[in-house]
Amino acid sequence: MTSPDSTSSRDFLIAAAALLIAMVGTTLPTPLYAIYQQRLGFDASWLTIIFSIYAAGVIAALLAVGSWSDQVGRRPMLLAGLFMGALSAVIFLLSDSIGGLLLGRLFSGFSAGIMTGTATVAVIELAPKAWKNATLVATAANMLGLGVGPLLAGFTSQYLQDPLHLIFYVHLALLLLAALGVAVIRETVKRPPRFKLAIQKPSVPASVRGVFISASIAGLAGFSVAGLFTSMVPSVMMHIMQVRGGVLIGAVIGLFFVASILGQALLQWLPKGVHMTLGCAGLIAGMVCLGLSIATAQLLLLVGAGLLAGLGQGMILRAGMGAVTACSPAHQKAAVTSAFFVVLYISISVPVVAVGFSVRSFGLPHVGEFFATLVALVALLAMISMKRVQSRQAALAASGS
Numbered sequence: 020m021t022s023p024d025s026t027s028s029r030d031f032l033i034a035a036a037a038l039l040i041a042m043v044g045t046t047l048p049t050p051l052y053a054i055y056q057q058r059l060g061f062d063a064s065w066l067t068i069i070f071s072i073y074a075a076g077v078i079a080a081l082l083a084v085g086s087w088s089d090q091v092g093r094r095p096m097l098l099a100g101l102f103m104g105a106l107s108a109v110i111f112l113l114s115d116s117i118g119g120l121l122l123g124r125l126f127s128g129f130s131a132g133i134m135t136g137t138a139t140v141a142v143i144e145l146a147p148k149a150w151k152n153a154t155l156v157a158t159a160a161n162m163l164g165l166g167v168g169p170l171l172a173g174f175t176s177q178y179l180q181d182p183l184h185l186i187f188y189v190h191l192a193l194l195l196l197a198a199l200g201v202a203v204i205r206e207t208v209k210r211p212p213r214f215k216l217a218i219q220k221p222s223v224p225a226s227v228r229g230v231f232i233s234a235s236i237a238g239l240a241g242f243s244v245a246g247l248f249t250s251m252v253p254s255v256m257m258h259i260m261q262v263r264g265g266v267l268i269g270a271v272i273g274l275f276f277v278a279s280i281l282g283q284a285l286l287q288w289l290p291k292g293v294h295m296t297l298g299c300a301g302l303i304a305g306m307v308c309l310g311l312s313i314a315t316a317q318l319l320l321l322v323g324a325g326l327l328a329g330l331g332q333g334m335i336l337r338a339g340m341g342a343v344t345a346c347s348p349a350h351q352k353a354a355v356t357s358a359f360f361v362v363l364y365i366s367i368s369v370p371v372v373a374v375g376f377s378v379r380s381f382g383l384p385h386v387g388e389f390f391a392t393l394v395a396l397v398a399l400l401a402m403i404s405m406k407r408v409q410s411r412q413a414a415l416a417a418s419g420s
Contacts, residue, residue: 046272051176066375074368093207098198142157241336309321
């Protein structure tokens, strides 16, 4: 007979694995874009549009169905997210045009938007009592999936046959396994007699705005880097550093996301007051390494940039999310969290589009160096802004006591 504890652990791990598998699919195309460019004959500006359509899909899903799992249940929405990922994989398998790539990325965004909210909550709710860091497990599964995707696709495209199709067959098989697992996990939501499904409107109460703005500025810097690492770094490695191996390109991109997980994990051993400061400092150091790697065409500096920027981005994500949710009213946490994720995904897409179109006029090296400098300045601004907010909160707490 299966004990409740073992069933709880099983369901918890299945939900985390489903999130990881879904997020793997969102970064699988990254090492393959060079092959698509050669076969379809499009330039770097199209790459940024292909990437930004993904972010648009994520934002649309967050706003449209982000709160639906509170009523229809976690399992149906998890299965919907996995189904959207499967549709994306099928489109990539059948695609032979830029339009097909755009459509595939759009459905990939829908999958990520559904899974980001629903699976994160499901993992936390299904966690056994012994697991004290369920939130970290959820964010780690998310980031690990993002990091594994380029590495898997880089390996299959470099060493195995059919580089543009094999990896999507593999991902379809993984999605099927995830769906079978999700179908048997425990449902944590009691459905109401009648559904009242509506588009969720992100809102930020006045009492939260100071912290929200500071966290959003830091998130802008951190997620801009995440977007550029998955879109610009492959071009930097191929055209500036003359690196052609898909595995190495995927590994450098994957390192950023693995470092993000480490950055999130490190915060539990560090004083809360320095979380955002350390995150911004790591991001600034990473951008210095990125700019120098482009200027000198040194791969080792690029690896250092991925490690430092990833650590900083992870710290910023966890510290920012923690600060925002901690000061949000209980009945508005979902709306505030949704607003924060919308800011983050806009942060991923807008800089990527700007870089893609400016490369035509100014060249990849100059644009890359400018972007690294700009992100470092935004991270510095976020550090100063959060310091002021923390000082203001400390003063209010002192006067209240």
